[in-house]
Amino acid sequence: MRYRTPKITSVIEWGTLLLSTCLVCFFLLVVLWEIISKGASKLSWEFVFTVPTDGMTKGGIFTPVVGTVLLTMITALFSIPFGVSCAIYLNEYAENNWLTRTIRASIRNLSGVPSIIYGLFGLALFVQALQFGTSLMAAGLTLGLLSLPYIITTTEEALVRIPNSMREAALAVGATKFETIKDVVVPSAMPGILTGVVLTLSRAAGETAPILFTGAAFYINRSTGYLNDEFMALPYHLYMLSTQHQSIEEVRPIAYGTALVLVIVVFLMNLTAFYFRYKYRKNEN
Template sequence: MQFKTNKLSSVIEWGSLLLSTAIVCFFIAVIIWEIFSKGFSVLSWEFTTMVPKEGMTSGGILTPIIGTVLLTLITSAFAVPFGICCAIYLNEYAENTWVTRTIRAAIRNLSGVPSIIYGLFGLALFVQALNFGTSLVAAGLTLGLLSLPYIITTTEEALKRIPNSTREAALAVGATKFETIKDVVIPSAMSGILTGVVLTLSRAAGETAPILFTGAAFYINGSSGYVNQEFMALPYHLYMLSTQHQSIDQVKPIAYGTALVLVIVVFLLNLTAFYIRYKYRKDEN
């Protein structure tokens, strides 16, 4: 009787899981099909290489693409080295005290803070207090702060997967702790570290709220690439075309094309993360 009850419970749990997964996949497929079917006709070489013209009613999306790339580069330059170093210290050097546990809890709590709060914090710190103004660098540093908790958490989890016997073996042959971490632990955890970094940057590239307050512009006539100036970015460009433009019906095809490009960019970044994990696991085996 107990066996039948456990089996029924297992079937119900798996059925609920499969049903939930199917529902989520269905709605994702509907959204992607909506974007693809209405944005594919707009997508062309000219669309991705021309700057917006006539108040974004014509032209392409080159300026938002450049802004998004530069924004992601600034975010990664700030968040990746700092986040990885913090994770290495917490996992390899810091002792398990109440201070360390409090820091870890704070990092995990920061991961759940709404992105618009980071935008307001970036406005107060980078735009006003540090006098960066509404600029590309202020927005990039704000997204860097948003990305830090995720990079620290994923990197620390990747380091935890390396067994202590690996560290002890390196120390036994005369390596210092620093050499053990640099030459043994980090290379062994590199697949998890890089996967977490790429997935975090793909999330940051699609954020709108943080850059809304710190430097994203509605329209820039021409190309822009200066870190101390306002910029255009794909997510904010899409938001403005979809909700705030005075000729929404006229720019709707451009909005769908922009959405498709953004989806493709995020998809490629996620695909890169999966490839990195697959390649490192294959090399390990």
């Protein structure tokens, strides 16, 4: 019996992991089937490229699509440079003292703050204090703040994985510290950095609470692209169709079609992250 105990334990552990994986995949497939089966009938080029009309009971989702794309672009322009630069400083320049450890702990704690808190903070800072008003710019900057902790954390983790021997080799041949970081460290960590950035942006593109207070509009029957205008976004549009519309049953097919489009957008962004990771790893080999 002494010799069988480790084998039985291994089988139990393996079975538990397999069962957990199967349960997660099962519920994921149920959700996807629900969305695809009820939203596929609405999915078409006309649905994607037509603005909503008649109080969102007819037409398509072109306005929310444009708003989501512009919102994600503003989020990326604000969060990526600051997030990556902060991670490089913390990992490559900052000393390992109590202040640096406090900053790291604060950044990780900010990752766990509910998104609606960021929405209230964006309302107070960008909408009211800086007087941007409820606008695309205010919402994009709010999502940028939400994305910063994730980008900083994933970027720093990617930099930590780079062996110190590569830094020492570059310094030994006469490169400065900045040149070592720019030409050796960052390119080697780029797969992890890009993966973290794209996954973070895909998460931000599906957020509803932060844009609820900062600029998302219930209904706009035209395409908008001005930074100081209110906008429509896919997650908020889906929320309104599913819970707040006066004719919920009438717009339910549009809601499922919107959900399917949002799932496809997030899936494509995640697929892009995996592609970049594969491409850079292949180039390294």
